[in-house]
Amino acid sequence: MPRRRNISKSRFCVGLQCLRRLWWEVHEPDAPELNPDGRLQAIFDRGHRVGELARERFAVGTLIDFEPWKVTERLEATAAALRDGANVVFEASFAARGVFAALDVLERQRRGWGLVEVKATLDVKDQFLPDVAVQLYAARASGVDVRRAELMHLNRDCAYPNLDNLFVREDVTNDVEELIPAIPGQVRNMRATLDGKLPEIEPGAQCSSPYDCPFAQRCHPELPEHHVSTLYRLHAKRLAEFIGAGIETIHELPEDVRLSDVAARQVRAVKAGELVVENGLADALAAIEYPAAFLDFESINPAVPVWNGCHPYETVPVQVSCHVAGARGRAEHYEHLAEDADDPRPLLAEAVVRACGNTRTVVAYNAGFEARCLEHLAEVVPKLKKPLRTIRGRLVDLLPIVRDHVYHPAFHGGFGLKAVLPALVPALSYDDLEIADGDAASTALEALILAPDSITAPERRTLRKQLLAYCERDTLALVKLTERLRQMTT
Ligand code: SF4
Known part of the structure; x- marks a missing residue:
C-alpha cells in the first residue's frame, strides 16, 4: 500500500485548478516546466519581501524558521510555540486530515485565534479564498480554535514616504467558511488521483485561470500556422463557432464571413500570402x-x-x-x-x-x-x-x-x-x-x-x-x- 501523502496548501490550490496539473507537479517535481523563469522568480522574491515587511506590522512573534521540507520540525516548533503561550506565530504549520498548511500569521485574539494570509497584491482575489480556507481547515483539524480569517494586502492609497498604511487587512471569514465543507471531499479526490495514473483531462478554461498552467505545451496540440484563433481580436464565442463548423485555418474561412476591418485585412493578406497596404497610409x-x-x-x-x-x-x-x-x-x-x-x-x-x-x-x-x-x-x-x-x-x-x-x-x-x-x-x-x-x-x-x-x-x-x-x-x-x-x- 503506497504511503498516503498530505496535500500542501499550494498543491491543494493547484488541484482545484486541474487534477492533471497536480499529478504532474507531484510525480514530476523536477519537471523543467516547474523551474521558475526570471520573471516568475522576481514575483516569488517580491512576495517574500512583502511577507517580511508584513511581519513587522505585528507585535513580537515567534517565527517557525525551518525549511519547507522539514515538516516534522515545523509541526513540533509550532506546537511548542502555542504551548509556551506565543501571541503571534509566523509560519505556524499544521498537518491534519490529509492536508499540510503553513500560515503566514497566526494571531491570538480575545477569543480564539485569527489567521492572516499576506498577499503582495492590491486587492483580494477570488482565487485566494481556497488557499485561506485550507489553512483554516488544517489549523482547526489540529485543535486550534481559529475564528477569524483575514487577507492582508498592499494598500493602493499608501504614498511614499508614509508607509504606515502600506497594508490593509480584510476579513474574509464568511467567504472562507462557505468553502470549508467541500474540502474533505476535494482532498480525498486529489489523493485518489495521485494514487492513480495521470488523469485524462481535456484542455479548457482551467489552463489559464486562475493561473497560467506551466504544462500548457504538454496538453495543447501545436496549432497549424494561421489557425483561426490568431484572427485579430476574435471573440471566444466566434472562435468556437468556426471550430464547430470545421474551420481550422484562416485559409478555410468563407469569402462572405463578416469580420472587423483589421481582421478582414488579415484574411486578405494571409489568403494572398503577401503584404497588404491600404491607400490611407x-x-x-x-x-x-x-x-x-x-x-x-x-x-x-x-x-x-x-x-x-x-x-x-x-x-x-x-x-x-x-x-x-x-x-x-x-x-x-x-x-x-x-x-x-x-x-x-x-x-x-x-x-x-x-x-x-x-x-x-x-x-x-x-x-x-x-x-x-x-x-x-x-x-x-x-x-x-x-x-x-x-x-x-x-x-x-x-x-x-x-x-x-x-x-x-x-x-x-x-x-x-x-x-x-x-x-x-x-x-x-x-x-x-x-x-x-x-x-x-x-x-x-x-x-x-x-x-x-x-x-x-x-x-x-x-x-x-x-x-x-x-x-x-x-x-x-x-x-x-x-x-x-x-x-x-x-
Ligand atoms: S494544460 Fe490545462 S489540462 Fe493540461 S495540466 Fe495544465 S491545466 Fe490541466
Whole structure:
C-alpha cells in the first residue's frame, strides 16, 4: 500500500485548478516546466519581501524558521510555540486530515485565534479564498480554535514616504467558511488521483485561470500556422463557432464571413500570402512632421514604493531612449538610465526635454504608455511641467497607423512591435540582445536600481549595457519602421 501523502496548501490550490496539473507537479517535481523563469522568480522574491515587511506590522512573534521540507520540525516548533503561550506565530504549520498548511500569521485574539494570509497584491482575489480556507481547515483539524480569517494586502492609497498604511487587512471569514465543507471531499479526490495514473483531462478554461498552467505545451496540440484563433481580436464565442463548423485555418474561412476591418485585412493578406497596404497610409504618416523624436520609456513598478508620492505598484519611468531624425538625415541618439536608488525622475525629465524639446512630432509605439510616463514626470518635476506636456501633446502613435493600414502574414494576428518589426524590417531584430523584451527589462531595472547589492559591480555594468542596448533598439526600430512604411506609400 503506497504511503498516503498530505496535500500542501499550494498543491491543494493547484488541484482545484486541474487534477492533471497536480499529478504532474507531484510525480514530476523536477519537471523543467516547474523551474521558475526570471520573471516568475522576481514575483516569488517580491512576495517574500512583502511577507517580511508584513511581519513587522505585528507585535513580537515567534517565527517557525525551518525549511519547507522539514515538516516534522515545523509541526513540533509550532506546537511548542502555542504551548509556551506565543501571541503571534509566523509560519505556524499544521498537518491534519490529509492536508499540510503553513500560515503566514497566526494571531491570538480575545477569543480564539485569527489567521492572516499576506498577499503582495492590491486587492483580494477570488482565487485566494481556497488557499485561506485550507489553512483554516488544517489549523482547526489540529485543535486550534481559529475564528477569524483575514487577507492582508498592499494598500493602493499608501504614498511614499508614509508607509504606515502600506497594508490593509480584510476579513474574509464568511467567504472562507462557505468553502470549508467541500474540502474533505476535494482532498480525498486529489489523493485518489495521485494514487492513480495521470488523469485524462481535456484542455479548457482551467489552463489559464486562475493561473497560467506551466504544462500548457504538454496538453495543447501545436496549432497549424494561421489557425483561426490568431484572427485579430476574435471573440471566444466566434472562435468556437468556426471550430464547430470545421474551420481550422484562416485559409478555410468563407469569402462572405463578416469580420472587423483589421481582421478582414488579415484574411486578405494571409489568403494572398503577401503584404497588404491600404491607400490611407500616406495620409496617416503625414501626421509625422520632422524633425521627429522616436521615444521609448522603460519603467519599474515596485510593490513597495521608494520615491516621493509613489503608490504600491505605480509605474515609474526610469529609462529613456530617443532617436531624433530629420526628414532624410541620420538619426541622433539620446538616452538616460537611472544610476542608483535616488529618485531618477528629475534627471530623466531633463533628458527627455533635452532630446524632444525641439522636435515637431514625438513618435512612440502604443503611445498611451509614453503619454502616461510624460504626465507622471510632469507631475513630479514641476519646473519641467510645461515642456513635458508640450511633448506629450506632440505624440503620434505608430501602432494604430500600422494596424489600420498594413498587414503582413507574418504578423500572425499581433501588432506589437516584436510581431511587426521582424516582418517589415527583417534586418533589425532583437535576437542578438541579452534583454529582448519589456518584462525582462523591467525585472533587470528593478534589480539594478533597487537591489544593486544583490549583484556584483561587473554584473551591474553588464546589465546597464544590456538595458541601454535594448531601449536603443526599440527606438531605432521605430525610425526604421517609419522609413519602411514611407517606402510602402511610394
Ligand atoms: S494544460 Fe490545462 S489540462 Fe493540461 S495540466 Fe495544465 S491545466 Fe490541466
